[in-house]
Amino acid sequence: MLTLKRLTKRYKTGDLALQEVTLDIPQGQVVGLIGPSGAGKSTLIRCINRLVEPTAGTVQLKELNLTSLSQTALRRARRHMGMIFQEYALVERLTVMENVLSGQLGYVSFWRSLLRRFPTPAVQQAFAVLDRVGLLDHVDKRADALSGGQRQRVGIARALLQNPDLLLVDEPTASLDPKTSRQIMRLITEICAERQLAAIINIHDVALAQLFVQRIIGLRQGQVVYDGAPDGLTAEVLTDIYGAEDWSATIRKEPVEEPPVAEEEEPLPEKKLAVAR
Numbered sequence: 001m002l003t004l005k006r007l008t009k010r011y012k013t014g015d016l017a018l019q020e021v022t023l024d025i026p027q028g029q030v031v032g033l034i035g036p037s038g039a040g041k042s043t044l045i046r047c048i049n050r051l052v053e054p055t056a057g058t059v060q061l062k063e064l065n066l067t068s069l070s071q072t073a074l075r076r077a078r079r080h081m082g083m084i085f086q087e088y089a090l091v092e093r094l095t096v097m098e099n100v101l102s103g104q105l106g107y108v109s110f111w112r113s114l115l116r117r118f119p120t121p122a123v124q125q126a127f128a129v130l131d132r133v134g135l136l137d138h139v140d141k142r143a144d145a146l147s148g149g150q151r152q153r154v155g156i157a158r159a160l161l162q163n164p165d166l167l168l169v170d171e172p173t174a175s176l177d178p179k180t181s182r183q184i185m186r187l188i189t190e191i192c193a194e195r196q197l198a199a200i201i202n203i204h205d206v207a208l209a210q211l212f213v214q215r216i217i218g219l220r221q222g223q224v225v226y227d228g229a230p231d232g233l234t235a236e237v238l239t240d241i242y243g244a245e246d247w248s249a250t251i252r253k254e255p256v257e258e259p260p261v262a263e264e265e266e267p268l269p270e271k272k273l274a275v276a277r
């Protein structure tokens, strides 16, 4: 579904951030991208949708060779890739609904979006994705009145509104407490399973990644040094990725089935679609 071939990025400063990264990610697979600071994780994610231009190599999403597209064609192709950011990237003074609809900016004309007049099917779909992420009771709240977990849910809903094939997720839990972090990772991975969406999640918390993703890719100095199952992350592998350390407290000891956990960040809203409209 997504194929990277010898993807390389050298910044103008001379930093070689990615060195010939070759990967194949099938539809529906959720991948955790780990590695030390400066290993190239953000660069890899941004080279896929060409927010950062790769220096060499190719990115193929389904039948599209993204690296050969003109800027106009690239804008169209980006609709197939939803991005979720650490700092949410919401417009603070806009409502939850308006923030989610802004994910449609590639579809609606500039003037229509400026006047905040979105086509009815987009609004209906926005209600549906906000329902899925548990924010139906908050559609009219301003973004600056939300908790961190709620903000990230808006970010997820906004990414989903484009009906992407792939989610590119950059440190989604870095600003969240441990429990909210789990809820957000659970939400992302459940949605990927429901929609058969592939995802690449740049994540620093190794144990959290192990709990939720199907595959781990470890980067060191722009190169893939581990590509395999979450349970294959032994102390030796982590030393290879990050350098020598006592890893006993970091690694999940045994494969455990994650227990079902009630969502407690806030009561899940009842389905009030009609009322919310």
Ligand SMILES: Nc1ncnc2c1ncn2[C@@H]1O[C@H](COP(=O)(O)OP(=O)(O)OP(=O)(O)O)[C@@H](O)[C@H]1O
Residues within 6 Å of the ligand: 011, 012, 013, 015, 016, 017, 035, 036, 037, 038, 039, 040, 041, 042, 043, 044
């Ligand atoms: N805009 C830039 N210009 C020059 N060099 C950059 C730029 N962005 C990143 N780099 C360099 O590229 C390398 C990889 O950086 P990148 O941010 O991709 O790593 P990372 O693994 O995401 O790190 P972190 O976990 O700290 O976010 C680093 O050496 C960094 O200094």
